[in-house]
Amino acid sequence: MNNRKKKWSEVVFSYLWSAPSLILILLIVIFPILYTGYISLTNMNVYHWNNxxxxxxxxxxxxxxxxxxxxxxxxxxxxLWTIINMILQLIIAFLVASLLNLKGLRLRNIYRTLLIFPWAMPGYVSILLWKTGMFNSQFGLLNQWLEKFGIQPVRWLGGNVSAFLSCTVVNLWLALPFMITIIDGALQSVDKSYYESALLDGASWLKRTFYITIPLIKPIIAPSVVITTFTTFKQFDVIYLLTQQVGAKTGADIHTILTYAYEKAFITNNYGYSSAISIIIFVILIAFSVITNIKPKEERQ
Amino acid sequence: MRRASKKKRREKIGLLTANVGLIVLCFIVLVPILYAVSVSLNAENSLLSSDFSFIPKKFTLDNYRAVFMDEPVLHWLKNSLILAIITVFISLGTGIPAAYVFSRKNFPGRKIILQLLILLYAFPSLLSMTALYRLLTPMGLLNTRAGLVIVYTGTMAVFALWNMKGYFDTIPVEIEEAARIDGASNIQLVTRIVLPLAKPTIAVTAMMVLIYVWNEYIFAINFMTGSDTYTLAAGLYSLQATEMSGSWPIFAAASMVVSIPILLIFFALQKNMQTGLTSGGVKG
Structure with missing residues (x-):
């Protein structure tokens, strides 16, 4: 009897203590999502804002x-964007992390600190600096360099293909420090004795990489890779700030689903349609997270 | 003997190539930042000349002076700080007790709520912007700080709960049990034992919330009209959107002003990052 009473008080205690946070989430996160679902069933737009x-x-x-x-x-x-970015990110990050782990490399800590800079900078500031500092067709650094070699200036963000590639470069620049850090950490945790017998057998670097290193670090980096895939899929800032700012469109017409949803809502003011897009994206993300099964450790066991 | 020296030489050449490669890489990584720093400090606007160098030929702080005197940057800074502090305060105040309970207690509904929270974590708040806009308007919260605080705390609430819960999970329960036998109440347990142990995750969670508010521009420019209500991020955005080509050196200087606090916080807390961030990869 006493025990049951104690259990009850534990339950009440638990809900009491988590209530502020859960109510906040319910009101500010869940309710707007449900409301978005409702809007998606209507013809709400700039002409039908209330009626x-x-x-x-x-x-x-x-x-x-x-x-x-x-x-x-x-x-x-x-x-396509997600696949290209993830492949490039993993390959480059792996190569750089391998270089950082070379035996006898004295300056590795300096390199690590310098390479982490893009991660520490505010993301939107970096993107705007790339846009004005590097890609600008008149005074951007890239065109200044081209000019030195006597090459005509390029409108980097003008065409679809070149804008896509430019966005990819910036996204890699932003995302690589995190991935390098993760793979670097994973490589350090690999037990060096695995390599000794392989070296005695005369296995090449490529063979060691594919048969020893990658299988060993895979489980360590997997959660971070999944999360980065999500953020890449949900990328908004890079594409929006580089190519689609209001009044500063560069002529390229590339959209990720997030910039598309944003444009339909706040540029062309088609709220109903945009809300439907939002719900579709949410469903895709849920399906994706169920498939990749990112669950907390305790639930996974 | 000879073979050994040959091997050594090969290793040396390998190291040299690695060093050269890494130096080139570091340079490429830092170019956009170095360029902005250099432009912001350069007196002669050598933008259009082709003999650009990374070291300013004529050093000046005029652009920085202009940032603080001609633009309402200090005002934006005040707005950002107020928003960030309130948001951090609410996020931690609601997040810590919830995270503790979800980590320590087993109660009906716990598992389902946790799974729901994972799904919500995948949802970008950008997608419910229309709904938030329509909900805040009739309450008179549009164009107010309170409105933005509501959006920001909601966006970070799921993260704060999850991240701190994950860290609490790693603190051994035995310490608390010992204290409980000694007759400590729940509140004493948390304030005297759990909170001191959880300092790293509280610091990192607070930092992530702060950085989020500091860097958020899209809600700020859509929900706030009039530049005196702007945050730093929204202000900087508007600065580059309206008078971009004319004031690129000033924009570069403003970028540095905005970035330096974040850089300092980041590198100061970098050691805590590994321990304090449990769900990993929270950037973006």
Whole structure:
């Protein structure tokens, strides 16, 4: 009897203590998501801000069945963007981390500190510095260098392909320090004795990498890789700030799903449609996190 | 004997190439920042000339003076600081007790709530911007600090709970049990034992919330009208959007002013990062 009473008080205590946080999340996170779901079923836009009507699943049909509306293109581009960025990130980060772990490298700590800088800088500041400092077609550093070699200035952010590549470069620049740090840490934890017998057998660097290093560090870096894949998929700042700022569009027409949703909401003011896009993205993200199974340690066991 | 020296030489050449490679890499990584630093300190606007150098030919602090005198940067700084402090305060005040309970107690509904929180963590708050806009407008919270604080605390609440819960999980329960046998109450347990042990994660969580508020621009420019309500991020954004090409040196100087506090905090807390960040990869 006493025991049950004690258990009850524990439950009450638990909910009492977590209530402020949970109520905050319920009101500011969950409720707006549900409301977004409701808006997605209406024709709310700039002309129907208050006198909107429920139109059922029309917005979802427009997004998923009409290719010309651009959502499917944006989705494909986002997938492509994620794949290219993740592959490049993993390869480059692995190579750099391997260099940092070379035996006898004296300055490694200086290199580590310098390489981490882009991670420490505020992301949007870096992106704006890239836009004005590096890519600007008149006084950007890249074109200044080209000029020295007598090459015509390039409008880096003007065309779709070159803008995509420029965004990729900036995204790599922003994301690599984190990935290098993770792989660097993983490499340091690898037991060196694994390599000794392999070296005696005369295994090449490539063989050692593929048969020893990668299998050993895979479980260590896996959670970070999954999370980085998410952030890459959800990337907004790089593409928006480089190519789509209001009044400063560069002419490139590349959209990830997030910049697409934003444009439909706050530039063309098609709130119903944009909300439908938001819900679709949320469903994709949920499916993705169920597949990759990122669960806390205790639940995974 | 000969073979050994040959091997040594090969290793030396390898190291040399690695060093050269890493130096080039560091240079490439730092170019955009170095360029901005140099432009912000250069008196002669050598922007359009082709003989640009990373060391300013004529040193000046005029651009920095202009940032503080001609632009309302100090005002924006005040706005950012107020928002950041309130948001950190609310996030920790609500997050710490919740994280403690979710880490230590087993109660019905715990597992489901935790799983729901993971899903919510995947949801970018940008996507519910329209809904938030419509909800804040009738409450008169648009264009107010309170409105932004609501958006920011909500966005960081899930992270704060998860991150600190993960760290509490790593603190052994035995210490608390011993104290409980000695007759400590729940509140005593938390304030005297758990909080001191959880300092690293509290510091890192506070830092992540602060950095988020400091860097957030998209809600700030859409929910705040009029530049006197802007935060630093929104202000800097508007600075580059409106008068970009004309004042690139001033913008470069402003960028440095905005970045330096964050750089200092980052490198000061870097050692805590490994221990304080449990869910990993929170950037972005």
């Amino acid at each position: 909107y009507e429920i139109i059922g699943l029309e917005n979802y049909k427009d997004a998923l069945l009409v290719f010309d509306n651009g959502f499917l293109t944006a989705l494909l581009l986002t997938v």
